[in-house]
Amino acid sequence: MTTFVWAGGALFVGALALCGYSFAFVWSRPAAFDATAAVADTLLFSVFALHHSLFARDWAKRWLSRVVPEPMLRSAYVWIASALLIAVCLAWQPIGGEVVHHTGISAVLHVAAQLAGILIIVLAVRTIDPLELAGIRRHSGSDSLQVAGLYRWVRHPLYSGWLLLTWGPVHMTGDRLIFAGISLLYLLVAMPFEERSLRTSFGDAYDDYKRRVRYRLIPYLY
Numbered sequence: 001m002t003t004f005v006w007a008g009g010a011l012f013v014g015a016l017a018l019c020g021y022s023f024a025f026v027w028s029r030p031a032a033f034d035a036t037a038a039v040a041d042t043l044l045f046s047v048f049a050l051h052h053s054l055f056a057r058d059w060a061k062r063w064l065s066r067v068v069p070e071p072m073l074r075s076a077y078v079w080i081a082s083a084l085l086i087a088v089c090l091a092w093q094p095i096g097g098e099v100v101h102h103t104g105i106s107a108v109l110h111v112a113a114q115l116a117g118i119l120i121i122v123l124a125v126r127t128i129d130p131l132e133l134a135g136i137r138r139h140s141g142s143d144s145l146q147v148a149g150l151y152r153w154v155r156h157p158l159y160s161g162w163l164l165l166t167w168g169p170v171h172m173t174g175d176r177l178i179f180a181g182i183s184l185l186y187l188l189v190a191m192p193f194e195e196r197s198l199r200t201s202f203g204d205a206y207d208d209y210k211r212r213v214r215y216r217l218i219p220y221l222y
Contacts, residue, residue, distance in 0.1 A: 006136060008075040008076075008079045014082070014086070015089075023176065026089075026092075027179065032096050033096045034093070037093035041095060042182060044087075045182045047084065048087075048088050049183075049190075052081055052190070053189065053193065064076065095174035097173060098171070099174065100172045111168075113168035114165050114168035117164030118161065120161030121158060121165070124161060125158065128146055128158075145205050145206060147209055153219050154217055155195070155209070155210070156216050159187050166179060166183050191216055
């Protein structure tokens with residue numbers, strides 16, 4: 001089991017690295033806009049997003065527990081999600097097109113937004129347990145609700161950083177726009193379900209947290 005969970009963690013890191021490389025370099029290459037590729041990639045990425053959301057639900061976990069031992073459930077989820085993300089990046093068809101290419105002070109602001117996104121992601125991951133996120137360490141039902149650090153400002157800082165990173169490129173191509181757009185739609189749909197699961201796990205403590213931290217992604221806006 002130890003080999004399985006650590007290999008899953010390595011695959012998780014590799015999937016994120018490949019996704020980062022694709023977003024930074026592959027999807028910035030100049031090409032003519034291809035509407036067919038845009039539709040195909042939207043469907044492709046939607047499969048990953050659908051799994052990422054559905055398999056985090058309690059009923060899906062119960063179904064998966066019929067074939068996977070309970071101690072390995074989180075790792076199995078990470079294995080599948082990582083493999084799907086790698087498949088998305090490798091099977092991605094170039095969409096091409098240029099939406100906008102910022103220059104001057106606008107470019108500086110967009111770079112700053114992306115750097116802020118990276119920093120927010122790092123701080124959010126440090127606040128939670130990176131090993132649990134990668135499926136290496138099991139979640140303990142006795143764990144307390146995380147309300148420190150960036151979680152005092154928004155309820156989903158990891159997602160806030162991700163959106164700054166994906167929507168912040170100086171050079172927004174069709175590929176990057178489709179990826180950022182589906183990411184946003186997925187998060188908007190997934191967050192209420194995730195919060196419902198947290199309410200089930202932490203009960204009144206989570207209700208109190210929601211009253212103290214009103215915003216999901218952007219302080220004073222949403």
